[in-house]
Amino acid sequence: LGVDTSGLPGTSEAYREHSAEGADVDWSNRQQVIDFMVRDARAIASTLHSFDSERTRAMIEEDYDRSGGLASATNHFLLKSGGPERRIRDLTVPLLVIHGTTDPLFPIEHGEALTAAVAGGRLVRIEGGGHELHRNDWPHIVEAIAAFG
Numbered sequence: 001l002g003v004d005t006s007g008l009p010g011t012s013e014a015y016r017e018h019s020a021e022g023a024d025v026d027w028s029n030r031q032q033v034i035d036f037m038v039r040d041a042r043a044i045a046s047t048l049h050s051f052d053s054e055r056t057r058a059m060i061e062e063d064y065d066r067s068g069g070l071a072s073a074t075n076h077f078l079l080k081s082g083g084p085e086r087r088i089r090d091l092t093v094p095l096l097v098i099h100g101t102t103d104p105l106f107p108i109e110h111g112e113a114l115t116a117a118v119a120g121g122r123l124v125r126i127e128g129g130g131h132e133l134h135r136n137d138w139p140h141i142v143e144a145i146a147a148f149g
């Protein structure tokens with residue numbers, strides 16, 4: 001990326017512990033997978049808004065059934081670098097970073113560093129936002145995108 005990220009905080013201990021539980025999931029068992037994914041959605045959710053477990057479960061069940069399983073949910077980890085290396089500092093287009101202030105995967109400092117790395121970058125903090133785009137935050141997010149464009 002061309003940005004020193006060595007000083008940035010890592011994933012929260014609570015999320016690392018939760019994530020490790022994935023090793024005990026039988027990923028061929030629909031119910032175990034869905035139960036774990038609901039727990040995962042809760043683990044990365046907003047701390048400001050209530051978590052709707054029924055709605056989340058229904059969405060995950062629909063995704064699971066449509067996809068034939070959730071193996072594809074992690075296939076991006078298999079990607080390897082290819083082609084010429086690009087550096088974030090080389091961006092010459094405007095950059096809008098929308099980042100939750102309580103993201104357990106990539107704490108807000110990651111969003112701040114990304115914003116600072118690009119000339120003219122703008123950071124919109126979603127107060128209490130986790131590693132998701134909570135529907136109650138959509139108006140603020142849409143407004144930020146419209147104002148940035």
